[in-house]
Amino acid sequence: MPLAPIELPGYNGNGGMRLKIAGIIAEYNPFHNGHRYHLEQTRSRTQCDYVIAVLAGHFTQRGESAVASKWERTRMALLCGVDAVFELPALFAVRPADAFARGGVGILAGLGADWLSFGSEISDLELLMRLARWREEEPEEISCAIRRKLALGMPHARARGEAWAEALGMPPEALNRPNTALAVEYLRAMRGTGMVPVLVERLGEYHEERLNSGPNAQGPRLASATALRRAISRGEDVREYVPKEAVPLLPRASRLSLDMLALDRLRRGNFDFPDAPEGLDRLLVRAARESGSVEEALERCKSRRYTYARLSRAVAHCLLGMERALVERYPAPEYARLLGLRESARPLLRELSRRSRLPIAANARSLRGDECFSLECRATDLWALGDPNPALRRAGREFTEGVVRL
Numbered sequence: 001m002p003l004a005p006i007e008l009p010g011y012n013g014n015g016g017m018r019l020k021i022a023g024i025i026a027e028y029n030p031f032h033n034g035h036r037y038h039l040e041q042t043r044s045r046t047q048c049d050y051v052i053a054v055l056a057g058h059f060t061q062r063g064e065s066a067v068a069s070k071w072e073r074t075r076m077a078l079l080c081g082v083d084a085v086f087e088l089p090a091l092f093a094v095r096p097a098d099a100f101a102r103g104g105v106g107i108l109a110g111l112g113a114d115w116l117s118f119g120s121e122i123s124d125l126e127l128l129m130r131l132a133r134w135r136e137e138e139p140e141e142i143s144c145a146i147r148r149k150l151a152l153g154m155p156h157a158r159a160r161g162e163a164w165a166e167a168l169g170m171p172p173e174a175l176n177r178p179n180t181a182l183a184v185e186y187l188r189a190m191r192g193t194g195m196v197p198v199l200v201e202r203l204g205e206y207h208e209e210r211l212n213s214g215p216n217a218q219g220p221r222l223a224s225a226t227a228l229r230r231a232i233s234r235g236e237d238v239r240e241y242v243p244k245e246a247v248p249l250l251p252r253a254s255r256l257s258l259d260m261l262a263l264d265r266l267r268r269g270n271f272d273f274p275d276a277p278e279g280l281d282r283l284l285v286r287a288a289r290e291s292g293s294v295e296e297a298l299e300r301c302k303s304r305r306y307t308y309a310r311l312s313r314a315v316a317h318c319l320l321g322m323e324r325a326l327v328e329r330y331p332a333p334e335y336a337r338l339l340g341l342r343e344s345a346r347p348l349l350r351e352l353s354r355r356s357r358l359p360i361a362a363n364a365r366s367l368r369g370d371e372c373f374s375l376e377c378r379a380t381d382l383w384a385l386g387d388p389n390p391a392l393r394r395a396g397r398e399f400t401e402g403v404v405r406l
Contacts, residue, residue: 023113025104056093058383063316074340079245101185110358132187340404
């Protein structure tokens with residue numbers, strides 16, 4: 001049975017002039033059939049006039065280099081039905097789930113979006129909202145359970161997820177899923193914004209590595225972005241798993257490794273990681289000096305306490321020069337940078353200009369000198385060094401690429 005549209009409070013849907021805007025926070029690394037499904041469900045559930053996406057730039061939440069430039073991924077999104085794309089700055093994109101969510105929600109709420117649509121392995125919105133409340137006001141019995149698990153050497157996120165599951169009588173790993181964790185943080189960040197949550201159940205496994213893992217008898221073939229990235233790096237054909245509009249924009253060659261740059265920066269030390277406990281810097285410096293690759297260094301450091309994703313993100317922070325003092329100066333986004341727009345969505349841009357509480361930047365030169373944007377420039381220049389085409393490794397691309405328009 002199709003789900004009923006989610007109506008906005010105070011909007012009757014019968015001839016009102018206010019444009020209805022749904023928002024999505026994404027990496028689209030790369031855009032695939034699962035993303036198309038999410039976009040279609042968002043439009044169907046909200047009956048919105050426009051969908052805007054807030055897109056992570058050249059480094060992802062796990063600290064990895066994106067497979068395609070943010071302008072190519074913006075073009076993918078626009079070709080596949082998103083109306084406008086704004087940037088999620090690296091200061092929030094390459095961070096743990098709470099900061100990632102705070103940045104994305106901050107931009108959407110600042111722009112005046114009516115809904116936030118997100119995916120989760122858990123399809124029970126009431127349960128997710130309960131978990132979000134627990135994150136704000138944690139019951140003492142859950143706090144005790146978390147402390148017991150931390151004493152065993154578990155990472156905090158896993159300890160929390162297992163404690164939640166035990167309190168709810170669920171299997172230990174039931175709530176330790178990446179999209180579920182993000183969904184909870186989205187709901188936390190949305191409190192007081194006036195945005196309405198739209199939950200779309202995720203199809204398939206987030207980290208499944210096989211391309212044939214997610215067939216959908218009712219529609220297109222599905223595969224995780226992880227599987228697609230691995231397949232692309234091996235030169236495999238992934239066209240079945242990607243909307244036809246996005247296929248020409250898929251990368252045709254593997255990116256060059258930034259390992260040597262990262263190892264050099266780690267070995268030099270003298271940095272103060274955000275979102276990391278004291279001592280992690282020394283651990284990574286020692287591992288980098290004893291290793292011939294970042295992968296080897298991460299394997300030396302990986303433990304129950306330090307997950308691969310956390311360590312990889314710390315390496316990206318080191319490479320980008322993202323330190324604790326910088327993230328503390330910017331607890332929330334201070335601008336919304338436009339990356340791309342469909343020409344048919346010009347009324348949307350006029351509406352956003354009218355209702356946005358954040359300055360909208362369509363020209364990178366207007367952000368020159370901003371600390372947050374300076375970090376974005378560094379991320380883009382570093383990412384460019386991994387391009388297999390020497391002609392595309394030049395610096396300063398933030399100022400030479402314009403808004404993508406279709």
